[in-house]
Amino acid sequence: MISHNTALRDYLETAQRARAMELLPSMKSQPITPEHRRWRDDAWEKRIARELDGEDPINDKAA
Numbered sequence: 001m002i003s004h005n006t007a008l009r010d011y012l013e014t015a016q017r018a019r020a021m022e023l024l025p026s027m028k029s030q031p032i033t034p035e036h037r038r039w040r041d042d043a044w045e046k047r048i049a050r051e052l053d054g055e056d057p058i059n060d061k062a063a
Contacts, residue, residue, distance in 0.1 A: 032040075
């Protein structure tokens with residue numbers, strides 16, 4: 001029975017937690033600057049405008 005082998009039990013528990021992404025270090029992303037936010041929003045608006053015009057360079061099969 002596995003419960004008597006503590007090394008194996010601990011290994012299996014650690015492996016399960018790693019698969020569940022619980023062991024990742026908690027990292028904070030850097031705050032977004034207003035310039036980066038403007039650039040991101042402009043890029044998003046341009047992409048939406050291209051898609052509405054019928055141009056989709058990413059998913060276009062002909063490209």
